[in-house]
Amino acid sequence: MQQQVSELSIATRGQGLYDITDEVKTAVRASGFSQGLVTVFCRHTSCSLIINENADPDVRHDLEHFMRRLVPENDPAYVHTIEGPDDMPAHIKTALTSTSLGIPLIGGALALGTWQAVYLFEHRSAPHSRHIIVQVMGE
Amino acid sequence: MQQQVSELSIATRGQGLYDITDEVKTAVRASGFSQGLVTVFCRHTSCSLIINENADPDVRHDLEHFMRRLVPENDPAYVHTIEGPDDMPAHIKTALTSTSLGIPLIGGALALGTWQAVYLFEHRSAPHSRHIIVQVMGE
Amino acid sequence: MQQQVSELSIATRGQGLYDITDEVKTAVRASGFSQGLVTVFCRHTSCSLIINENADPDVRHDLEHFMRRLVPENDPAYVHTIEGPDDMPAHIKTALTSTSLGIPLIGGALALGTWQAVYLFEHRSAPHSRHIIVQVMGE
Numbered sequence: 001m002q003q004q005v006s007e008l009s010i011a012t013r014g015q016g017l018y019d020i021t022d023e024v025k026t027a028v029r030a031s032g033f034s035q036g037l038v039t040v041f042c043r044h045t046s047c048s049l050i051i052n053e054n055a056d057p058d059v060r061h062d063l064e065h066f067m068r069r070l071v072p073e074n075d076p077a078y079v080h081t082i083e084g085p086d087d088m089p090a091h092i093k094t095a096l097t098s099t100s101l102g103i104p105l106i107g108g109a110l111a112l113g114t115w116q117a118v119y120l121f122e123h124r125s126a127p128h129s130r131h132i133i134v135q136v137m138g139e
Numbered sequence: 140m141q142q143q144v145s146e147l148s149i150a151t152r153g154q155g156l157y158d159i160t161d162e163v164k165t166a167v168r169a170s171g172f173s174q175g176l177v178t179v180f181c182r183h184t185s186c187s188l189i190i191n192e193n194a195d196p197d198v199r200h201d202l203e204h205f206m207r208r209l210v211p212e213n214d215p216a217y218v219h220t221i222e223g224p225d226d227m228p229a230h231i232k233t234a235l236t237s238t239s240l241g242i243p244l245i246g247g248a249l250a251l252g253t254w255q256a257v258y259l260f261e262h263r264s265a266p267h268s269r270h271i272i273v274q275v276m277g278e
Numbered sequence: 279m280q281q282q283v284s285e286l287s288i289a290t291r292g293q294g295l296y297d298i299t300d301e302v303k304t305a306v307r308a309s310g311f312s313q314g315l316v317t318v319f320c321r322h323t324s325c326s327l328i329i330n331e332n333a334d335p336d337v338r339h340d341l342e343h344f345m346r347r348l349v350p351e352n353d354p355a356y357v358h359t360i361e362g363p364d365d366m367p368a369h370i371k372t373a374l375t376s377t378s379l380g381i382p383l384i385g386g387a388l389a390l391g392t393w394q395a396v397y398l399f400e401h402r403s404a405p406h407s408r409h410i411i412v413q414v415m416g417e
Binding site for chain 3: 003
């Protein structure tokens with residue numbers, strides 16, 4: 001069993017869910033492994049990762065809206081405001097979702113179900129270049 | 140180091156927490172490995188996984204109630220309503236909990252603490268058959 | 279590829295975020311491995327793990343405050359009150375954050391980004407000794 005590592009650079013253009021399933025699959029394919037464990041790791045604290053529905057875009061819309069309402073900008077309770085109104089909510093949303101995902105690789109394919117996509121969840125409003133590690137431990 | 144994979148089929152009968160610790164342990168035992176990493180992966184976007192208390196059933200009750208109140212059905216903000224009032228809340232609850240869990244396997248036993256159980260968290264009201272991957276990488 | 283396991287004992291002195299990055303790094307260094315996958319696993323259901331910002335202490339303050347407000351003590355809906363007002367909120371906060379984290383180990387270093395720290399998130403008010411597994415699978 002061996003390890004292969006890639007780093008994805010994902011350009012984001014504001015808050016929202018970015019489907020990175022194809023980028024993850026390409027990185028896994030490049031490893032040449034057919035079985036093992038894929039770890040997707042986000043190297044930031046103001047964006048995060050989730051696995052969620054890949055079909056109806058309204059699901060993404062509603063999920064983004066729910067999170068913005070649950071963790072509002074300009075909450076008078078925030079002390080950390082120096083990096084802008086979207087920064088403290090970004091850290092909270094990151095804590096409530098995931099920074100790393102483990103996905104089994106079986107018979108050459110990720111074990112994702114039919115309706116599952118891997119999303120980078122950008123919580124900042126300004127454009128960013130986000131670095132995501134895709135590690136495959138396998139053979 | 141090698142890999143063994145099982146797929147659990149869990150029959151759910153409505154929203155709530157289903158203790159799948161025994162099923163996970165059985166799958167791990169069948170691998171024959173005594174040390175490694177167990178990845179439990181849920182292949183759905185309207186149910187999820189958590190590790191939580193295994194003792195007082197009131198904890199499960201209160202956790203289920205909290206999540207239903209935090210992510211209510213029939214929220215007028217939802218656009219995605221075509222799959223029923225429980226579907227969009229299901230996707231949100233999935234994002235707020237976990238789709239994959241990594242649990243070390245040490246000396247033939249899962250590293251779970253005394254009070255920890257692995258739960259499938261069903262967020263849909265109708266009965267479903269849920270597919271959960273249990274992957275063991277070890278020896 | 280092989281496995282090394284350590285168990286950290288972390289003394290907590292009430293609710294809040296405890297930076298355990300140095301303890302995790304020390305455990306990983308002791309494994310002698312330079313590449314692989316590090317799994318950090320919390321063996322409790324009333325404290326949890328997150329990766330979040332390591333710079334401004336106000337971020338920790340605001341995150342702790344947000345979680346206390348989202349999951350209040352003495353909520354009249356709770357049935358599980360026998361272990362004190364902070365226990366049921368602790369289980370809920372654990373479900374909303376993480377019990378296990380997977381972090382790639384690359385070239386002898388954890389793949390953490392510049393601003394990322396690993397935190398033990400203590401949700402109980404009384405002092406506790408918390409047991410955290412650090413498993414390294416690698417070489």
